[in-house]
Each structure stands twice: as structure tokens, then as C-alpha cells.
Amino acid sequence: MEYYGYAGTVLHVDLTHNNIRKEPLELEMIKNFVGGMGINSKLAYDLIKPGVDPLSPENVLIHGAGPFVGTLIPGFPRNDVMSKSPQTGFLAQSGTGVSIGGMLKYAGYDHLVITGRAEKPVYLVITDDLVEIKDASDLWGMDLLEATDAIRSKLGDYWVSCIGPAGERLVRFACIVDNKSGMSARTGIGAVMGSKNLKAIAVRGTKGIKIHQRREFRKLVDELRQTIKASPLIDIWRNEGKVIDPYTGAYVARGVALTKNWSQGFPEATTHFFTQKEYAERVWKIYFACFGCPVGDKAVNSLRGGKYSGLTLKLSNPWGTPLGFNNCGVRNWDDAVKCTELANRYGIDAFTVNNLLAWTIELYEKGILTSEDTDGIELKWDANTVMKLMDKIARREGIGDILAEGEKIAAQRIGGNSARYAVNVKGLEPTMDLRETIFTENFSQLVDPRGAHHARGYGITYVPRKAESVARYAPRIGAPDDAVARICPEPGVFSVPRLTKWVQDYDSLAYSLGMCMRVPINTAYNLATITRLYSITTGIELSSEELLKAGERIWTIQRLFNEREGATRKDDMPPPRMLTEQVTVGDTVHQPIQESYIKELLDEYYDERGWDTVTGNPTEQKLAELGLKT
């Protein structure tokens, strides 16, 4: 079979037996699961046996990049990494645009499947057809950024995906970072890599990716580039953190983003503490971008003045990741960038750790933890506390050893009513509160198989929308007339759960092709454009309906993975804090969400999916329709 868009090979590396195997990417797999995250999902479902310990050799770590990745199609750079999560016990899934995925494709591999456990620390070097497992004794123990540099000085211009000391010590929310800036951060896949004694993957490829209809491809890509480049949003997203006020500022003002473990509003975050003006003057240095992207919203931060003057840090979310540490009481750019740098060096998911430590500080404040539990450290809402605790976590020392287990397990170990204050869904912490209002992005956090993740619910309702806008939008992502009628049952009304189903199916398809969900990118595409691009790029004819059905199949098989691990609809409930406590944001008080209301929303969601409303899992009939009957 001649491959276009796809590289055509799945590379299997068994670290226990030093065995390397290459298998063709089957057409049937492509048609059913598209690529990237989709094919990863099928591989994870087939290869990871139910009930395995996520940190055992039996777990599997899978990389995959879709057919648009590594081409000139603007905004499709993402690599996906999948496994069973040591943090949640359910599906692990994370990805990044600044990734090795495209380079793996240039070397000839759409997917990389890593099984087993090496006897001693190793790293994997992929140079086109040559796949080598090399000794990493000298790299083991190095921080993530140092190790990446060390590998590059040995090998030259390779792309490197690496873990830090936290991954080596099996911290359950350890991350993987590609090329020192692309964070596959969430759900603890860095710990899975560490459990395999695999420090890094280095790759260099020169085989190229072919396109089926080159002339038509160039014409359509040129049109899309022009559309995206003409957007006034480009300047806002690219330069000097100009997006801070309209984006982050709006979220904190509304109370979608909160502080101090989701207990308080922080509307003055971007007006008084983390201002765009200071960010532009003292922090932001220069943009950088993923594959062929005309947006370029990544940046190198380089502090000018202040106590960490000269600190330079490449970040794929250059303002948002540091700002997240406000959750622990950090109140200035200097400390926030420093905390982020430390998280990256240790190889810790910065979003999980800012939530976990906010929870820890609150437990200390409430007397559930005392200085006896914290090795004598007095916990305060400040950067000093964050840095000390992150260090202890990365070393698994004292209290750090308990916290390294993540909120889900640590709450059991700490006991008392600590779980009552743990803000997570399925063990993964959210990025958006639900008490202000419910929209597809924050609702999706409840039902996403990977835990509280918003990005696969990215539609248009993250800003308030009228039902008329939703009725115009839903067909663009493939919702048929009967679904639009259910989503918008009467004038002026729309159903968030029903819309979420269609957004998730479309986003699952788009992610599997490699799409970035940044606003200037995702607003340039719709299902019809994606369908045309798919045909021109790959030469495989799939209709819009078939592609969207693949998106639904991908979402569903991820849910099946969790069902096998014991998940039911109880795992889709919001954290206790959001169900029981009000929160004040400026002059506004957001009431807790009524449990009965959330249950109604979930019923509606399962109904739209054709799933069982009692268990929250797919029905036999739905599985038969999707060809997933087991």
C-alpha cells in the first residue's frame, strides 16, 4: 500500500527483551480510528490488559501523530501520548504541538509503542530505519532540561522527548517534555516512561511525507494560510502576551478561573498582579511556533530585572502555565516563572502541582496536616512553600513521598476529611470552575475519559453565546438536522450536554488528525474543510459522516477503556467543593451546583450519546453501530 499523509509504519519497542518490530499501519485501522490520538486509543485498548498496574512493565506507552502532522497544513502539529494513568487509574492521554511526532513521521513511523521495562536506564535513538536502545546511566538523575541538552551534544540535531527526576522516581503526575518546551504534561505519562527505565527518545528522520494530490493540496493550504494570517487574532496571540487581558483576564473576571484551591475569586489577577504590561516589559522575549504555524503563540520568557533576572525559559503556554501558580498564592511574574522552571526541570505537570499544593496548603491551614506531617515546614500561600514542596515531591522525601502519589491516593493516605477539599475529576485537576455557568468546555471536564480536561470540549461557548449562534455552529461541526433540533429545542434555548457530544466527536477527529485548538486555528476549519483536506492529503476517500463517526468511535473506545477499569457515571460527578460551597468573585457570589441539576445534565449527555443513563457507559446497541462490539 502506498501511503500519503501517513508514514505507514507502527514501531514496537519491547524494552524487556530488547526487541524491535515494525508493522504496517493497516488501512482498516486508519478508516476506523484515523490516526494520532484515535489509533493510539485502539492500540491502548487492545494492548493494555485490564487491571494492570500503570507502573508495571505490563503497561504500554504509545506515541502517535496524525496524517496532517509534519505537513504545511496550518495548525496541525500535535503528537499524542497514551497509556494507563498512574494518576487516575483510567486512560492516560496527553499531547503537545512542539513535539517529536512530526520527526517520528519523517523517520517513517506514525506510531511508537513501548512495552516492558529495561533492566537499567536506557534511551531510545531513532535515525530513520535504525532504532537503537542505548545506555542512559550518565543521563539518569539529570534534570529534564540538562538531559535534553546532554543528548543533543552527544547526537547533534535530534529532536528529544525526555523525563526528569520526577519521572524517574515515579511521581504519579510526572510529565514528558519534547524539545525542552512541548509539554505532554497531564495524567502522569512521565512516570510510565520512568517505570520503563526510559529516560528519553531522540529522533531524526529524513524519509519525508508524501501528499496524494500535490497541486490541490497547495491551493487549499494557501487559502487556509491566508485566512488564518488575515485574522486580527494573530497579533493578540503571538506578541507580548497581548492575549492575557482578553482571554485569561476575562476568565478570572468571570470566576471561571479561581485561586487558593478553587475557594476564592481572583478577578484582580491580571489587573493588579500578573499584568500584560509587566509581562511585555520584563518577561516576554520572543515568540516561537509549532510546525508551519502562522500563529506562533509560544514564547521564550527571559526575566529582566528582579530576583531571577536572566532566567530564560521556553514555554508552549508562556503566560498561562506560570499564572497557574496563583492557585498557591504566588502573586508576581518572577516567582511564577521560577516555579514553572522548577516544575519543568523536575519534569512535573505544572497544572497538577499547582492544584495539589494549593490543596496541601489548605489542609495545613485547616489543621488536617500539621508541621509534624510536613517535616517541620510551615506551609503558607507563597512561592517559597511551592518550591520547597516541589523539591520534596521530586525527591519523594517526607511529605513529598505522599504528595507524589497525586491527590487521589494522597487523600486516602492523609485521611481525615482531606478528600472533601481535593478538587479533581477522576483524579485529574480541572482548569475551569463550573459554578459561574456551564458551557461545553467546562462540562466536558466531567465526562472526558482522561479526567478534568477541557480542550476536547472546545467549541464556541467558552464565551456566552445565543442559541441562534449555536444553531449555526452545530452543522459546521457535523451535527445533522435532527441533532440540531435536539440541541436547540426551542427559540432562545440550547442544551450544553447535547452540544458537548457533537463538539467532542468533532474535536476527537480533529485531534486525531493533529489539530491545535487555539482560537485562530480552530475557527478557520470546519468538518467540510477537514474532509476535503483528508482526501487530498491521504488519497483515502471518507465522507464527512464517516470521519465524524470515527470521532465518535474514538471517544467511545476511550470510555470503554475506563469502563474496563471500573468507571461508571459516579466518576463523572464534579468535585465536592463545587457541589457544596459558594464562591465569591468580586461583587458576585456563585452558588454551588445542585447535584440534581448536574445529574439531569449528565442524563441528557448520555442520552445524546446513546449510552446507558444508569451506568453512563456505552450500550450494546451503540457498540454494534460503531463496530466496537467486543
Place this chain on the structure above:
Amino acid sequence: MAETRIKKKRITQIRAYPEKCSGCMACQLACSFAYDKSFNPLKSRIVINWIGDLERKISFTEECNNCGICVKYCNYGALEEVY
């Protein structure tokens, strides 16, 4: 995008402004697509290297014939045609 179809312009030089480069590789992707008929940035005639975390270096291989396709696809004004 075969080589023979690229209209020859009288470009004498491609001027590079590495301080504007985002490292997005669009130039390398466009070049390899034109001359290799596949996306293969390490076989491109324009070469982008990161020097540390802040600086980029832009250079051209001996095969480069100043066709200017890299300039057309640069999204950041880092390349300019000189006539």
C-alpha cells in the same frame, strides 16, 4: 510543484532576519515539498538551527537557487527577496 514549474525570478539573494524567525519550519517544509515532492525539512535547501533557547541561525545549502518559495511561505517576515 515540480521544479520545472517554478517560475524563475531574478532574485539575486534571499536576505534573512533570524531575530524574526519563529522556528516554525514552514520555509523548510515548502522547500522540500517543491524539490523533494515530500515534506522533509532536513532535506530542505534552507536550514534553520536554534542556537541555545533564544537565537536562531538561518543558512542556505549550495543547492539553493534563490527560487524564493521559502520567502513566500515565511509567516514571520524573517526572509526577504532581494532583486
